[in-house]
Amino acid sequence: MQRISHLISLISALLVLFLAGSAFFLSSESLRDLAVQIGVAEQIAWLYPAIIDGAIVVFSLSVLRADRVSLGAGFCVHLAKCGVEHHPCATGVIGSVSGRYSTN
Helix, strand or coil, X not given: CXXXXXXXXXXXXXXXXXXXXXHHHHHHHHHHHHHHHCCCCCCCCCHHHHHHHHHHHHHHHHHHHHHHCCCCHHHXXXXXXXXXXXXXHHHHHHHHHHHHCCCC
């Protein structure tokens, strides 16, 4: 029974990685195209998705780490809200996390 549970966990992890990678690729392409449309040179347009998606990863990991080591997560949530508040993909995640960790 434990082997089946481990197999299900492994398959789930692989599917999450696939979905996350696909979402990252689509988001990166869209943000790069947007940067080019607003007049950013094509040579540096890749910075837009790198900054935005990179910030989402960094802030998400900060919140998870704070939760795992019992640090005050309020600061991490506040930092994440400031950094990615206007990104449509992050709004729901940050909103759900901020409900769990009050910054008051």
